[in-house]
Amino acid sequence: MNRAALRVSLLLLLQLPLLLLLLPVPGGASSESDNDQEHGGENASHSPEKDREHWDSDYPDCGGTMQSPINIDTARTIFSPDLRPIQLSGYSLPANERLVLKNNGHTVVLELPESLAITGGYAQQYRAAQLHLHWGSWLEPGSEHTVNGRRFAAEIHVVHYNTKYDSFNEAMVRPDGLAVLGAFLEVGPSENPYYHEILEHLHKIQGVGQEVLVPGFNIAGLLPANLKLYFHYNGSLTTPPCYQTVKWTIFNQTMLLSHDQMSLLVRSLRTDDSDLLQNNFRPVQNLHGRQVLASFQATQPLVKHTPGHSTSFHAGDVLAVLFGVLFAVTALAFLLYIYKHRSQNARLDSPTKSKVIYTAASTENTA
Numbered sequence: 001m002n003r004a005a006l007r008v009s010l011l012l013l014l015q016l017p018l019l020l021l022l023l024p025v026p027g028g029a030s031s032e033s034d035n036d037q038e039h040g041g042e043n044a045s046h047s048p049e050k051d052r053e054h055w056d057s058d059y060p061d062c063g064g065t066m067q068s069p070i071n072i073d074t075a076r077t078i079f080s081p082d083l084r085p086i087q088l089s090g091y092s093l094p095a096n097e098r099l100v101l102k103n104n105g106h107t108v109v110l111e112l113p114e115s116l117a118i119t120g121g122y123a124q125q126y127r128a129a130q131l132h133l134h135w136g137s138w139l140e141p142g143s144e145h146t147v148n149g150r151r152f153a154a155e156i157h158v159v160h161y162n163t164k165y166d167s168f169n170e171a172m173v174r175p176d177g178l179a180v181l182g183a184f185l186e187v188g189p190s191e192n193p194y195y196h197e198i199l200e201h202l203h204k205i206q207g208v209g210q211e212v213l214v215p216g217f218n219i220a221g222l223l224p225a226n227l228k229l230y231f232h233y234n235g236s237l238t239t240p241p242c243y244q245t246v247k248w249t250i251f252n253q254t255m256l257l258s259h260d261q262m263s264l265l266v267r268s269l270r271t272d273d274s275d276l277l278q279n280n281f282r283p284v285q286n287l288h289g290r291q292v293l294a295s296f297q298a299t300q301p302l303v304k305h306t307p308g309h310s311t312s313f314h315a316g317d318v319l320a321v322l323f324g325v326l327f328a329v330t331a332l333a334f335l336l337y338i339y340k341h342r343s344q345n346a347r348l349d350s351p352t353k354s355k356v357i358y359t360a361a362s363t364e365n366t367a
């Protein structure tokens with residue numbers, strides 16, 4: 001056996017375990033996200049409120065084809081460069097302006113003055129009406145929307161109505177009547193000072209119908225700093241009467257609350273039956289062919305917004321490059337081997353011919 005062949009076989013042998021090691025990695029990464037989806041599905045199937053099944057007999061829209069919330073499958077979103085950043089105006093309120101904070105039996109609602117408005121990102125202008133939250137329990141997450149099957153700890157909805165209508169009640173029955181800004185809440189390392197402005201008052205409104213006046217603050221602080229990255233779709237109110245009149249914006253950046261703040265949220269308010277008010281989210285609804293737009297290229301992983309995933313994407317990139325290099329080396333060595341093997345065979349086939357050629361060449365060179 002010649003040396004070149006030996007080298008190639010050795011190289012291949014050395015790479016074999018490496019290849020075996022590398023190959024399962026992409027599979028491992030995807031099965032991780034499959035698990036996430038299974039968890040999301042599992043948790044979603046625990047229907048939080050028993051009467052949800054009967055909503056559409058009293059409110060026909062609840063059985064419609066443009067219902068909310070939905071699962072946002074990022075791979076199926078449509079990148080729309082004309083979705084401009086959401087612009088908020090009048091969101092910073094002075095402390096001497098008092099706002100009503102209320103337990104309505106379904107959620108905590110903060111009533112907002114009409115001076116707050118969305119002035120950019122939508123084709124029309126929308127005035128704020130109220131904001132409220134959806135949450136799970138101490139064990140389970142409770143956002144309404146999910147992203148790639150993943151449910152987040154909680155979700156904020158800031159509800160607005162089109163300025164071309166005189167009131168919220170008039171707007172909510174019109175196809176272009178409402179705009180809701182939604183953002184996901186997750187547990188982070190530190191206390192969120194903006195959410196503190198709401199959470200510190202919850203113990204005063206434990207009973208249904210109770211309300212308290214809270215000092216104004218910068219309401220925009222309850223929403224992500226990045227108002228450029230979002231998903232957009234046509235949907236509905238997520239509680240009866242489920243009117244299909246909401247242009248939804250779901251931000252890609254999430255809000256972080258401390259662990260203590262999150263547990264305050266899920267353990268303070270009570271329902272009519274004086275049970276804890278928990279799991280006040282509606283299950284995700286069928287898309288029925290609706291499109292979900294994205295203001296950014298959501299099909300590509302956004303490393304800075306998914307710190308949990310960024311490392312695996314980096315590792316994936318490195319492995320891909322390594323794999324590519326190893327493949328190139330193998331291919332090159334193989335070609336080299338074939339080339340050498342062929343020229344050797346050629347020489348063996350016609351020893352006299354090659355001798356003649358070599359002599360001729362050498363004489364020419366010395367001349």
Ligand SMILES: *[C@@H]1O[C@H](CO)[C@@H](O)[C@H](O)[C@H]1NC(C)=O
Nearest residue numbers: 039040043139140141150151
């Ligand atoms: C679903 O709930 C279980 C607890 O019942 C929890 O351990 C799991 O993390 C939840 N799934 C997700 C996607 O958060």
Ligand SMILES: *[C@@H]1O[C@H](CO)[C@@H](O)[C@H](O)[C@H]1NC(C)=O
Nearest residue numbers: 175232233234290291292293
């Ligand atoms: C929402 O509905 C309006 C009116 O029918 C339509 O023009 C718009 O394209 C829809 N938006 C999306 C994201 O499908």
Ligand SMILES: *[C@@H]1O[C@H](CO)[C@@H](O)[C@H](O)[C@H]1NC(C)=O
Nearest residue numbers: 074147252298299300301302
């Ligand atoms: C944000 O977008 C990235 C990229 O599509 C996606 O992986 C991530 O799940 C999104 N997160 C949220 C909260 O929308």
Ligand SMILES: [Zn+2]
Nearest residue numbers: 132134157238
């Ligand atoms: Zn809501």
